[in-house]
Amino acid sequence: MDDNVVSLGELYDQFTSDEQVREATAFKTVRDGTYRLRGTDFIVRRSPMEPPAYAQAAQSHVPGRVIARLQATLLDREGTRIGTVFFNASWEVHRRPNRQGELTLDGPSRLWGQLVKSLDMGTAPVPHVLKAFVEYSLMGTVVESFKTPEGSLVSARRPTVEATEQAREEYLDAGYVPVNFVMGLSRVK
Numbered sequence: 001m002d003d004n005v006v007s008l009g010e011l012y013d014q015f016t017s018d019e020q021v022r023e024a025t026a027f028k029t030v031r032d033g034t035y036r037l038r039g040t041d042f043i044v045r046r047s048p049m050e051p052p053a054y055a056q057a058a059q060s061h062v063p064g065r066v067i068a069r070l071q072a073t074l075l076d077r078e079g080t081r082i083g084t085v086f087f088n089a090s091w092e093v094h095r096r097p098n099r100q101g102e103l104t105l106d107g108p109s110r111l112w113g114q115l116v117k118s119l120d121m122g123t124a125p126v127p128h129v130l131k132a133f134v135e136y137s138l139m140g141t142v143v144e145s146f147k148t149p150e151g152s153l154v155s156a157r158r159p160t161v162e163a164t165e166q167a168r169e170e171y172l173d174a175g176y177v178p179v180n181f182v183m184g185l186s187r188v189k
Helices: 016-024 055-060 106-117 126-133 162-174
Strands: 033-046 066-075 082-089 093-095 104-105 137-145 153-155 177-186
Touching: 016 137, 033 082, 066 137, 082 106, 082 126, 082 137, 082 177, 104 106, 106 126, 106 137, 106 177, 137 162
Parallel strands: none
Antiparallel strands: 033 066, 033 137, 066 082, 093 104, 137 153, 137 177
């Protein structure tokens, strides 16, 4: 018998740490920047009448609104895959007040308009735009935020790279969860 074999009976006092599970299953995020996006998938669904908890925090829920949940691969300048992002876009126009109280397009409406312009789709039917999303690359502005244990979002963005990295490490050490948001879309240059 192999002397290196460990019996299962010897392992009953061994347990997996929460930290190991959290680190091993953490969704990988990317730093703030502009990246090439290659659309990989989409699903179109109607928003539920009751907003999920994350939508309440972001004030982005519109009951019954039809949205496209888009998935894209992020590529660096050399074309290497560095991550995946998901974002919502909608051709159903909704507005919300900005900081000056003016009504402006909400995030999904703004991203849909940018998607159509970036793909040069003009007045094309929605299904054509969605199919083009998975056929052509775009540029996307992506930001990294951190979700606090209370559910609010904070940014680690600081005036210098060093200060940003320090804030990022402090947030991670405090148990904040990093998340990415697609803030803008444009044509590949």
